[in-house]
Amino acid sequence: MKAKSIHGLLALALLAACGPAKVAEVGPYTVSVIEKNVYHIQDSNSAYPPGQSVDAEGRPRFNNCSDMYLLVGRQKALLIDLSNAITWADNAAESLRTLVGERTAGKPLTITFTHNHGDHTGMLPAWIDDPEVHFALPRKDFARMAERFPEAQRSLYDEGEIFDLGGLQLEAIEVPGHTAGSVVFLLQGHDLLFSGDAVGSGSGVWIFNADGFAQYVSGVPHLLEALEERGVSEERLQVFGGHFHQNPKGNALDMKYLRDMEVLCGRIENGTAASEPSGQRRGLETNFRYGDAVVTWSAEQAEQFRLRQGQN
Numbered sequence: 001m002k003a004k005s006i007h008g009l010l011a012l013a014l015l016a017a018c019g020p021a022k023v024a025e026v027g028p029y030t031v032s033v034i035e036k037n038v039y040h041i042q043d044s045n046s047a048y049p050p051g052q053s054v055d056a057e058g059r060p061r062f063n064n065c066s067d068m069y070l071l072v073g074r075q076k077a078l079l080i081d082l083s084n085a086i087t088w089a090d091n092a093a094e095s096l097r098t099l100v101g102e103r104t105a106g107k108p109l110t111i112t113f114t115h116n117h118g119d120h121t122g123m124l125p126a127w128i129d130d131p132e133v134h135f136a137l138p139r140k141d142f143a144r145m146a147e148r149f150p151e152a153q154r155s156l157y158d159e160g161e162i163f164d165l166g167g168l169q170l171e172a173i174e175v176p177g178h179t180a181g182s183v184v185f186l187l188q189g190h191d192l193l194f195s196g197d198a199v200g201s202g203s204g205v206w207i208f209n210a211d212g213f214a215q216y217v218s219g220v221p222h223l224l225e226a227l228e229e230r231g232v233s234e235e236r237l238q239v240f241g242g243h244f245h246q247n248p249k250g251n252a253l254d255m256k257y258l259r260d261m262e263v264l265c266g267r268i269e270n271g272t273a274a275s276e277p278s279g280q281r282r283g284l285e286t287n288f289r290y291g292d293a294v295v296t297w298s299a300e301q302a303e304q305f306r307l308r309q310g311q312n
Contacts, residue, residue, distance in 0.1 A: 027095025028086050031103075034069075037168065038192065039103060040240065041068040043083040043092075043123075050245030063088075065245050066119045069194045070100060071187065073165025077104040079111045080185060080194050081242065085122030093126035110134045110163065112172075114196020115179040116141040120242060124148075136163070138172065140181025159183070170194075171230075175223050177216025178205055184223065191236040195253075199223070199239065199261060202247025204278065204287055204296035210305045213297065217265045224258055253292075260291030268295060271306045275299060 023032045025045045032040045042065050044050045050065035066083040079100060086092035100109065111133060113120055127133045128149070135149045139156040146154055159174040169188045175198040176182055182198040199205055199220070207213050227237070232255075239253035247253065267273035273288040278296050286299040 024099075026099040027091045028089035029092075029095055029099060031099055034192065034238075034240070035190070037072040038187070038190075039070040039072075040244070041070060041083070041096075041099070042244065043067075043086055044245075048088055064119065065243065066122070067240070067242055067244050069185075069240060070103060071165060071168055071170065072104055072107065073168040075107065075166030076164075077107045077109045078163050078165055078170065079109060081113055081120040081196060082111065082123040082126070084119045085125075093123065096123055096126050108132070108134070110136050112136040112163070112185075113138060113142070114184065114194070114198060114242060115182040116145070117179065117197070120196060136161070138181050138183045140174075140176070141179055142181070173223060173226050175199060175216075175219040177207055177212050177219050180212075180215065182219075186227070186230065186232070188230065191233045191238065193227075193232075193237065193239045195239055196242040199241070199253070199258065200246075200294060200296075201241030201243040202249065202253060202257075202292075202294075203243075204294035205261075206280075206284055207295060207297040208283065210301055210308075213265075213268070213295075213302070213305055216295075217269060220258065220262045220265055224262060227255075227258075249292075257292045260293035261295075264288060264290035264293045264295055268297075268302055269306060269309060271303065273302075 028043060028045055030042045030045050034040050042050065044063050044065040048063055050063050052062055055061055068083050069080040071078045111127060133153060135154045137146060137154060137156050139158050143156060146156060157172065159172055161172040163170040170185045171188060172183045172185055174183050178197045182196060184193055184195040184198050186193050207216060234255045237255045239257065241253060264273060267290055268288050273290060275286050275288045278285055278287040280296060283298045284296050286297060288295045
């Protein structure tokens with residue numbers, strides 16, 4: 001056997017022994033390892049990175065990259081969210097199935113969602129016709145449109161649902177506001193929280209109306225209380241949102257962010273929150289800030305909410 005062939009076999013053997021690379025591109029996706037058997041999947045790659053960039057001709061473009069999280073236990077696997085519907089690459093569905101299949105190694109796959117927005121359900125066509133996949137749907141966001149999913153493959157669940165994957169257990173905790181049924185997933189004993197858009201990703205949680213803010217004002221303290229009751233570490237908690245690239249600090253969010261968010265909600269309620277234009281469309285034109293936290297909403301609606309609260 002030639003030396004070149006021997007070296008190639010040794011390289012393959014080493015790759016197999018070490019498992020998947022810490023960061024890998026698979027078609028239009030980038031996959032990274034958060035910790036053993038916990039993967040972060042972004043619908044972006046080096047050719048089309050997250051956020052603002054320019055194409056090969058120098059034209060500006062924007063990829064509002066949306067994130068998925070794959071957890072692989074001893075018996076089962078769970079995929080959280082299905083990102084944007086990829087139209088800028090031809091092989092998106094095949095690539096996504098491949099990268100998930102390589103890491104789940106034949107284990108039964110459940111797909112669930114943090115909330116029912118198109119940039120978190122976009123790649124549903126990749127699995128909707130696969131009879132081996134189960135779809136677990138948060139009831140408050142999906143009950144009215146559960147028929148989108150094959151009846152034999154779907155189930156609805158409420159807060160407190162535990163996904164036991166074998167060695168990994170995730171609990172669903174409701175944090176309504178961004179949508180009426182937004183949930184986050186706590187990986188028990190690991191100080192990891194997967195939050196979709198429920199608390200934002202570092203550049204602002206979008207709130208669309210007064211009812212949403214009323215839900216959010218209660219939802220954030222509810223989340224903090226749940227984390228405390230479950231013994232989550234103040235120092236080690238990492239919060240992985242639905243648009244990781246939006247965090248200007250470039251890392252996971254933390255407990256300080258959540259506590260700042262609680263204070264910010266109170267300041268919006270009483271009209272003392274610092275604010276600035278957000279550059280977003282009407283109804284989302286204001287960023288309210290405190291510490292690391294940002295709420296993107298309407299200043300006019302916030303003031304009306306405050307006045308109504310004062311009358312009650």
